[in-house]
Amino acid sequence: MKIVACVKRVPTTEATAKLAADGRSLDPTGWQYMLSFYDELAVEEALKTKEKQGGEVTVVTLGPSDASKEVRECLARGADHGVILKDADPAARDPRSTAKALAAKIKALGADVVFTGRVATDRDHAAVGPMLATYLGWACVGEVHALELGAEGGTAKRETEHGVETVTFRLPAVITCNKGLNEPRRASLKGIMAAKSKTIAEEAPLAVDTQTLVVKVELPPSRKAGRIVGEGAAAVPALITALKTEAQVL
Amino acid sequence: MAFQQLDYLLLDDQFSEDERMVRDTVRAWVTERYLPLAMEHFEAGTFPLELTPELAELGVFGPTVPQEYGGAGMNSVAYGLICQELERGDSGLRSYVSVQGSLVMYPIFAYGSEAQKKRWLPLLASGKAIGCFGLTEPDFGSNPGGMLTTAKKTADGWVLNGRKMWITNGTVSDVAVVWARAEEGILGFLVERGAKGFSAPEQKHKFSLRASITSELVLEDVQVGKDALLPNVKGLKGPLGCLNQARYGIAWGGLGAAFACFDEALQYSKSRIVFDKPLAGFQLPQKKFADMGTQITMAQLLALRLGRLKDEGRATAAMVSMAKRNNVMLGLEVARTCRDILGANGISLEYQVGRHMCNLESVVTYEGTHDIHTLAIGQELTGIPAFR
Numbered sequence: 046m047k048i049v050a051c052v053k054r055v056p057t058t059e060a061t062a063k064l065a066a067d068g069r070s071l072d073p074t075g076w077q078y079m080l081s082f083y084d085e086l087a088v089e090e091a092l093k094t095k096e097k098q099g100g101e102v103t104v105v106t107l108g109p110s111d112a113s114k115e116v117r118e119c120l121a122r123g124a125d126h127g128v129i130l131k132d133a134d135p136a137a138r139d140p141r142s143t144a145k146a147l148a149a150k151i152k153a154l155g156a157d158v159v160f161t162g163r164v165a166t167d168r169d170h171a172a173v174g175p176m177l178a179t180y181l182g183w184a185c186v187g188e189v190h191a192l193e194l195g196a197e198g199g200t201a202k203r204e205t206e207h208g209v210e211t212v213t214f215r216l217p218a219v220i221t222c223n224k225g226l227n228e229p230r231r232a233s234l235k236g237i238m239a240a241k242s243k244t245i246a247e248e249a250p251l252a253v254d255t256q257t258l259v260v261k262v263e264l265p266p267s268r269k270a271g272r273i274v275g276e277g278a279a280a281v282p283a284l285i286t287a288l289k290t291e292a293q294v295l
Numbered sequence: 296m297a298f299q300q301l302d303y304l305l306l307d308d309q310f311s312e313d314e315r316m317v318r319d320t321v322r323a324w325v326t327e328r329y330l331p332l333a334m335e336h337f338e339a340g341t342f343p344l345e346l347t348p349e350l351a352e353l354g355v356f357g358p359t360v361p362q363e364y365g366g367a368g369m370n371s372v373a374y375g376l377i378c379q380e381l382e383r384g385d386s387g388l389r390s391y392v393s394v395q396g397s398l399v400m401y402p403i404f405a406y407g408s409e410a411q412k413k414r415w416l417p418l419l420a421s422g423k424a425i426g427c428f429g430l431t432e433p434d435f436g437s438n439p440g441g442m443l444t445t446a447k448k449t450a451d452g453w454v455l456n457g458r459k460m461w462i463t464n465g466t467v468s469d470v471a472v473v474w475a476r477a478e479e480g481i482l483g484f485l486v487e488r489g490a491k492g493f494s495a496p497e498q499k500h501k502f503s504l505r506a507s508i509t510s511e512l513v514l515e516d517v518q519v520g521k522d523a524l525l526p527n528v529k530g531l532k533g534p535l536g537c538l539n540q541a542r543y544g545i546a547w548g549g550l551g552a553a554f555a556c557f558d559e560a561l562q563y564s565k566s567r568i569v570f571d572k573p574l575a576g577f578q579l580p581q582k583k584f585a586d587m588g589t590q591i592t593m594a595q596l597l598a599l600r601l602g603r604l605k606d607e608g609r610a611t612a613a614m615v616s617m618a619k620r621n622n623v624m625l626g627l628e629v630a631r632t633c634r635d636i637l638g639a640n641g642i643s644l645e646y647q648v649g650r651h652m653c654n655l656e657s658v659v660t661y662e663g664t665h666d667i668h669t670l671a672i673g674q675e676l677t678g679i680p681a682f683r
Binding site: 057059114121234238 | 321
């Protein structure tokens with residue numbers, strides 16, 4: 046089975062958001078990067094599928110050359126090949142242009158199944174996975190937290206606002222992975238050594254026009270400092286007054 | 296939040312991508328799996344043996360041993376980083392792994408027969424067997440050449456008699472590398488758990504390396520077969536060769552303990568308010584941080600350069616002495632200073648500094664005391680041995 050996991054490197058949770066000089070983006074100075082949490086689930090599910098069904102796992106990312114660190118980490122966990130669709134400024138793309146570029150590469154790879162994260166933890170669009178399925182013309186199984194996958198198709202559970210849906214689908218399919226699906230493995234030191242001999246191909250992505258453009262970014266207003274209204278039971282009346290008149294939550 | 300070490304001179308650039316990945320992988324494991332247990336085990340005087348399969352899966356047992364024997368075939372810099380990260384957790388954890396890799400797997404790999412290598416190395420790499428190293432005796436520490444443990448040749452093999460002391464992992468070991476004096480000179484033997492006359496009682500009541508098992512090895516007319524002898528080494532160079540591997544890792548380990556203490560004291564002093572401003576804003580703490588930061592950075596350079604030389608086959612025992620001596624004393628001094636910065640909180644095991652400080656009293660003593668390494672460097676510089 047030809048299995049693809051799409052991943053994205055995102056700033057670590059410690060990264061601070063600072064507006065860039067253009068007012069349309071964030072200043073990445075000093076940021077460290079990591080695999081987006083949900084993409085880790087996608088890689089793990091791809092590896093589990095390979096272990097059950099046989100085949101090969103290719104990890105595909107769209108981003109700068111520096112994303113080789115995150116791709117190499119996937120190879121150390123057991124993926125076979127890595128592909129970087131090289132784009133020095135992936136933040137300038139909209140989800141449609143990312144999905145089109147990924148779809149072109151996945152078609153060329155002849156994949157049977159694609160795993161992506163439910164959402165990337167930086168931009169929060171949750172759009173690339175479903176768009177990818179649309180451009181490929183494949184089944185889209187979104188936000189999956191339990192999966193049984195065979196050679197021809199499978200059954201998945203997905204959590205919705207009104208309850209848990211069980212769906213069946215046929216391959217080829219794009220599956221977007223949600224929390225609870227699996228517990229991502231760590232790379233072992235042997236895996237890291239093995240990854241040294243695996244290749245990461247860098248290619249130019251399909252040129253696609255971006256249809257939406259970020260024109261302005263505003264950071265959330267900084268929180269006002271707290272105020273201590275008093276201590277113990279004696280402070281309760283003042284607290285209630287403040288909650289009614291200032292916070293207006295009562 | 297992922298641990299970020301001090302990196303004043305941006306030395307991260309000097310490591311390869313896979314070396315950094317090794318470091319970060321072990322670092323994350325220590326943060327998630329070991330640190331939550333560290334205080335409890337230190338206090339109870341126990342080692343979390345249940346973590347052995349995880350450590351094996353991670354691949355930290357004998358990572359420089361070639362893959363055909365179950366190792367990962369890593370370079371020395373990566374091995375150093377592993378030791379650094381394990382000791383960032385606890386010196387007891389690093390000791391558990393160092394002994395298995397440098398003092399048990401290394402001599403079997405370097406001095407053992409093919410049959411010994413094929414039998415033991417995969418078992419030790421996978422954590423299915425634990426090993427220990429018996430050199431030090433109650434009356435012979437810095438002068439191992441004076442050892443009293445004997446090996447006598449018999450028709451079927453050898454008979455071993457003697458006592459070893461301060462042996463990490465002894466009580467839980469499946470195999471002990473025991474060094475003994477024979478007519479032919481000092482020889483190494485693989486003594487298996489359960490051999491008649493062989494026991495390994497635990498040494499209790501330590502205030503240091505509490506989360507590490509320390510034992511005596513008692514050998515009373517222990518009969519072992521011919522195949523127990525490590526055939527490819529004779530003389531003190533056998534055990535000293537092993538110690539050289541372990542000491543190299545310990546030089547990185549001292550750095551790991553220093554990183555942990557420095558980071559804890561820095562965070563603490565930035566948030567601790569005294570006289571209406573952070574402790575870190577006063578001149579005395581700043582001098583301490585400036586001194587420690589400089590010394591840690593120099594120790595990093597020393598470890599890294601030594602590692603690269605080792606990978607080129609150019610590192611000497613005297614160089615390893617310098618790095619072990621400097622970096623472990625650095626770790627101990629940083630731990631003491633940081634303990635002081637934390638004030639009364641510094642004596643609580645809720646913080647790491649006191650634990651590291653106590654542990655490093657052992658580390659500065661074992662694998663060649665600070666003073667013995669001083670003499671080794673002195674001999675290297677002057678050409679005159681001053682040991683006796």
